[in-house]
Amino acid sequence: MTRTPWWRNAVVYEVYVRSFADADGNGEGDLQGIRSRLGHLRELGVDALWLTPFYTSPLADGGYDVADYRDVDPRFGTLDDFDALVADVHAHGMRLIVDIVPNHSSDRHRWFREALAAPPGSPARSRYIFRSGKPGDRPGEEAPPNDWPSAFGGPAWTRVDDGEWYLHLYAPEQPDFDWRNPDVRHEFEDILRFWLDRGVDGFRIDVAAGLFKDESFRDLHGQDRRMPDGPIYSRPEVHDVYRRWRQILDEYDGDRMAIGEVWTDGPEDLALYLRPDELHQVFQFDLQLAPWSAMAFREVIDAALKAVAPTGAAPTWVLSSHDSVRHVTRYERQEGFQGIGLARAKAALLLLLALPGSAYLYQGEELGLPEVTDLPDDARQDPIFKRTNGEKAGRDGCRVPLPWSGRAEPYGFSPDGVRPWLPMPERWASMTAEAQASDPSSMLNWYREALALRRRLHGDLPEDLEWIDSPQTALFFRRGSLLFALNCGDNPVRLPAGTPLLTSTPLYGELLPGNTAAWLSSP
Structure with a gap:
């Protein structure tokens, strides 16, 4: 096994x-x-x-x-x-x-400090992504090497004192490594x-x-x-x-x-x-x-x-x-x-x-x-x-x-x-x-109860699931002996047949309330 x-x-x-x-x-x-x-x-x-x-x-x-x-x-x-x-x-x-x-890395990383102190084309710079800019829209203006945006807003390039630009997909304080460098x-x-x-x-x-x-x-x-x-x-x-x-x-x-x-x-x-x-x-x-x-x-x-x-x-x-x-x-x-x-x-x-x-x-x-x-x-x-x-x-x-x-x-x-x-x-x-x-x-205490029950059950459950027919607002599936039911609607729906093990809100008899989920054991 x-x-x-x-x-x-x-x-x-x-x-x-x-x-x-x-x-x-x-x-x-x-x-x-x-x-x-x-x-x-x-x-x-x-x-x-x-x-x-x-x-x-x-x-x-x-x-x-x-x-x-x-x-x-x-x-x-x-x-x-x-x-x-x-x-x-x-x-x-x-x-x-x-x-x-x-x-x-951080722009305070030793390597990036070495890169800034070194000239363009140097081995120290090759650990990061430095590139030359391109002509801007106005005469004498220089633009970043390309139009990539930072995930945090603004361009993904920052210009350094000697005119080269370095790439940062996130903040300027986070220069991107060049992973082509061994x-x-x-x-x-x-x-x-x-x-x-x-x-x-x-x-x-x-x-x-x-x-x-x-x-x-x-x-x-x-x-x-x-x-x-x-x-x-x-x-x-x-x-x-x-x-x-x-x-x-x-x-x-x-x-x-x-x-x-x-x-x-x-x-x-x-x-x-x-x-x-x-x-x-x-x-x-x-x-x-x-x-x-x-x-x-x-x-x-x-x-x-x-x-x-x-x-x-x-x-x-x-x-x-x-x-x-x-x-x-x-x-x-x-x-x-x-x-x-x-x-x-x-x-x-x-x-x-x-x-x-x-x-x-x-x-x-x-x-x-x-x-x-x-x-x-x-x-x-x-x-x-x-x-x-x-x-x-x-x-x-x-x-x-x-x-x-x-x-x-x-x-x-x-x-x-x-x-x-x-x-x-x-x-x-x-x-x-x-x-x-x-x-x-x-x-x-809800989390504690739910996690404890999962720990008891999951070792016996298969690694796949089987969908069960459900009302339009609901989601029912079976994993071995476990039945799961979720009602995303506001009105109650009828539960699949099974014995309730844990429910996120009290049931209405055999009805599952709106915005409620239930674990049941298969009959």
Whole structure:
């Protein structure tokens, strides 16, 4: 009998390090803070933690601008703190995944400083993407090398003092590496080994499809920067990198793994990353992007299962992350009246956990936290807000620190009297982990119950599902002995025959209320 790797059906909890728990009182989360709250995650019932970047960084983009890939930023702790965290996570029976950021570094990285100090055409510059500009629209004016936009607003090129331009698909403080340079490949292979040797169980790869750019650097001419066969993402050369990374991971025991942040236009491209000698998983974001609709959910699930089927890999499911509006708020906005977001979020969790594959949770969703939409402008730190002159709110609203206890800010996130790096709403006083732990009807206890039931059931469930006829507003499927039912409409629908195991709101006899999900055992 083939042993199933731990990650294939895991529930993984994303820790946004800066906002999870602050142990040293600087208003920002840290590694010791995470250690102090591991009991919360063990009781929640997750299998693994994914840490967002904690490396040395100026935090121009929340740590995704890395200045030193082999050290911990002092505001988050030390390498000794990291080693202690790894030991504690493993002692609690969980695994640890860390973020790796290979597409770009910080402009404070030693290599980029060397590049700026070196002349055009030098070996130091060849580790990044420097190019000459082109004539502008006016006489004597110079334009960027092409028309590529930054994902954060504005052009993707910045001119340096000697006249050359460097590429940054994100903020100017995040220059893109040139992955055609063997120095870059060897450096990241060494970085992988550095953290694997310290005991990490896997890596989440940021911008996994973006490492190589088309050598012609052709203009987009207004087309989507993520277009299929485009010059920016999913270039064929990227797969050689992940084949090599897979070899490195396979050298270590314990089912070390890698999951890629891959945005693709279809299942065929996605499947390329999941070939047996490449990545173990890729994020499938369509469930996160889908509206509250039975038809939309079914289409997303079918497409996700179709994408991974040829590869033998398992699908991944996610509803929220550090890059997206929290799903409680998304579901609330769609309907337009207050309170429905929480009901839908409870139902969506049962959908997430009933599907084959692994589920990725984002910190705070177990508390039912909404997006914070009223942050003052002077508190916002996301470069998206700054580079669009406030036209786009950015991602700070989903990154507000977690409320742990007490009745006022900082709600146990930091020691009393310390202001957190983003302000926390007064309305969160009733949503702290402490308040919810003693409330049997709370979102926290709902998550604990649902995850515990999944843990008991999933070992006996097949890796596929069978759709069952359902009303238009509903979604029914069977996985072995488990029946799943979701009613996305407002009016009750009749349940399929089975014995209820867990429901997100009380049933009306044999009727499933609107915006409710149920797990049932097959008759």
